[in-house]
Amino acid sequence: MATNTDQKTIRFKVKRQDAPQTAPYWQDFDVPHPPGANVISCLLHIAANPVTADGRTVAPVAWDCNCLEEVCGACTMVINGRVRQSCSALISELAEEAAAVTLEPMTKFPVVRDLMVDRSRMFKNLIDIKAWVPIDGTHALGPGPTESPANQDTRYALSRCMTCGCCLEACPQFLLDNHFIGAAAISQARYFNAHETGKTLQDDRLEALETPGGVSDCGNAQNCVQVCPKDIPLTESIAAIGRQTTVHAIKSFFSGK
Amino acid sequence: MTEHTPSTAASSGDPATSFLQQHHFLFRRLHSLSGILPVGVFVIMHLFTNFQMLGGDFQHEVDFIHSTPALLVVEITLWLSIAFHAGLGLVYTFSGRPNVRRYRYGGNWRYYLQRITGFIALGFIFVHVATLRWRWDLFGWFTPFYVRGFDGQPLAHATTAMALQHARWVVAIYLIGAMSVVYHWSNGLWTSAITWGVTISAPAQRRWGYVCAALGIALTVFSLGAVVGALKYHVTDEDRRSIRMTVDFYESGGTDADTKPRPHTATHGHE
């Protein structure tokens, strides 16, 4: 591909890994970037020209993306040491932070290849807390209860979660090899417990969150809320679930089976 | 019942682990409670008592503590609570992996310090009790703490002063140890309000943070006052003679029953 000479070039340092079990290694790429370029557009350039800074042709770097507008979460990676979405990471801003752009896959999920990770643990966690509203049945159930506008506001903020995993990557309690459920699923439990029909599964959700790896494994470092790209009030959700589990545990102590 | 099934970690078949796992939530909440109540309330009272060394009537306070009915029961309760809290605290500490170098947020530092100060507190409490309570001789730092001499002479302030005035490193240990405990308790009080779901909104968490910080500052002042009070005390020859005679008395097999009447009894069992 012809490189436009008046374009600036920036060094990319990419942490690569050929397969889930193989050792990671680093490669550098020099990438020209037009105004408005972001990390994904530069990765597209590398895919088209997989030539390292020292002139070797290598296998193209693999990564994941989908929406390209920071709503799907698929492109999440660690950029210059900070977890964020690569589609909304502008090169012009990154160039102000450092001379090179460092790309690493998230460390709390198994690497599939290069910058692609397997976030299926997050989806499994959503199943564990029954992150849905039960409306299936054999007959028409009629209209659901009315949702108050105030409740809608609270729930709207929580609904924005895109299961990107930033909150888990930054959490000192969520590790690749432990089973803490993490801030995202805790917040989703609050979200569905606040829904007038979703409430019917509240006890199931709280019981799941009282098992090992549940809400009490949070150590209150509050990194999650700092890194969430959707500004979800995760620490408020953790406290709200803390209250719900407290009440639930006391109730089941006195009137449970 | 729904169960959050560990997705990546292998479940352990170890019976001790599975007992902990089965009652996971309860243990976590008891850990929080044990830190705040028995241990925490004791620490507050203790620091306030010590503060009396600065101008107050320390001897009176100590006599009061030693006149508590069933002091042994209180002491055992405290030991059990600390052991429970510290034991689980260590397990919980090693269940996380601090990342303050990458994520330098205030909250992350507080999380990290909570764990560091837990360790320091454990070491400090041990050294503190071993020397002042059990009268161990650590590195020549013999601290014969007696509330009163065998003849009823008040000795609480003099013996504490002797312990602190032994060397600079003793003062350093006390300052670091006390500050760690104060931080650990105040920050723990702040996080416990989230754990239990008392403070939910971010502004509520911030407001409660100010309350906890104020408590922490007050306890810091008490601790510093106590250290200054111990350092300012002039240990007289009379004190030294009395302490020497009391040490000899107990070391040669004297018991509290042989001593003159005092406003308190027991708890001075010679180890």
Ligand code: HEM
């Ligand atoms: C002796 C060694 C100690 C260790 C190893 C230790 C360890 C810990 C740890 C790791 C936590 C965090 C738990 C979590 O967030 O999940 C914690 C919390 C706490 N600790 Fe300690 N601790 C010790 C002593 C103390 C002492 C002496 C006090 C009282 C002055 C205390 C009071 C608290 C409180 C109030 C909490 C907050 C509980 C919560 O967040 O719900 N701890 N401790």
Ligand code: SF4
């Ligand atoms: S809560 Fe925020 S950081 Fe966590 S997965 Fe959802 S959007 Fe991402």
Ligand code: SF4
């Ligand atoms: S508050 Fe801290 S420990 Fe808890 S989920 Fe968020 S980042 Fe993790």
Ligand code: FES
């Ligand atoms: S591609 Fe969807 S968030 Fe970046």
